[in-house]
Amino acid sequence: MNWEAFWLTVRLAGIVSTLLVAIGIPIAYWLTHSRWRWKFLVEAAVALPIVLPPTVLGFYVLVALGSRSPLGRWWESLTGHTLAFTFEGLVIGSLLYSLPFAVQPFAASFGAVDSKLLRASASLGHSPVQTFRRIVLPLSKAGLVTGFALSFAHTLGEFGVVLMVGGNIPGVTRTISIDIYDQVQTANYSSANQTALVLLILSFLVLSIVYGLNRRPWAVGPWR
């Protein structure tokens, strides 16, 4: 069992799912309340990572954000290194990769809040921000935890993007899924087995929390 890779992966998943709460809430709120007629295009874009192969994401992070592209050069001038082969690179790749797993549950729970409550809150003099903070957020707790847990679990299981842009550096980009892959490649089955079992149990626990919180049929997908 490679604990370094394990903790690295937990750290990556923790950072990514926390950031996704911050990024996902405004996106989900906008998706729930916007009446813009082209909103469906944004919804489709947010859902893209569910269907896109991770290799597409990996390819873009490597090439479009590499030192041959303007964006990559800008990043390099800012930080002194390219995104590939760094922990930040994995964070950015994973943010894109797990975005729908946070935004969709958030939006579903925001949409389930009774609009009468929102109007009542407004008529009592609350600004939209106050209404959101005092009414919508508390009522959406289960959805928020679900989005956090799902994006955490999804990032734990990330493989393709990391394989393409990580460079397999111990303690920096060698995540648990890469470690399992390497162990299988070298026919080190007993060690692969151990690590796989730990990941299996951890993922099961996280998903049990999700389904325990939402005791009704629920699946990741278009929420309407």
Add this chain to the structure above:
Amino acid sequence: MKHMLALLLLLIGTFATAQEIVVAAAADMNAALPQLVAAYTKKTGQTVKFSFGSSGNLANQIRNGAPFDVFFSADEDYPRQLIAEELAAKDTLYRYAVGRLVLWIPADSPLDLSKLGMKALLEPSIKKIAIANPAHAPYGRAAEAALRHFGIYDQVSSRLVLGENVSQAAQFVESGNAQAGLIALSHALAPALKDKGRYWTLPLDAYPTLNQAAVVLSRSKQQDAARRFLEFLRSPEATSLLGSYGFSMPVETH
């Protein structure tokens, strides 16, 4: 429902193979093998499919029942292990070349490789050095051995990034994400990279010899066709084609 079933059968049907043979080949062959196969198919009408990966990865897939007919390995040890496990036919083992490791840098790099050689890797402008994963890729093991041979392993180890196989290592440099790589000569000479960079060939004594060997696999249902393809490897046509990708037996004397 009827239509769905018909569609399903049609989709399944496409998996049924004709008389083609499938070659599992080390990543260093990914430019040369398609050329070799094209020449062979033109000559004999035999279709050949190929699958690339690191040699260790492929050997492992073969152990687990992968439906390959021929195995091209970048390290003779893997075919020998398969022979010992009765997964490959000993009499078909053919060493077709010695693989060469090169230090490759992009064309826009200012470093003068002919003057610096491996010392180029110590330059501050080299932030990341791509090699294949030593755990299961022969070129990765060779790269690690060479870095130790030149006494610079400890100085550069924090800057190493590992490709899944040697072609991913090449791609890391080609895409500009790493500034130098220890890759296969066959990649440096391949059309995709030829004009994009410069290389310096490492001396043969810097790393254990990378004997490239091919073998027919015991599970193959097309033993004859597979053997004929390996026969073709010995022909002058195949030898010169392989030679143009840097695959040849070394002539230097020791």
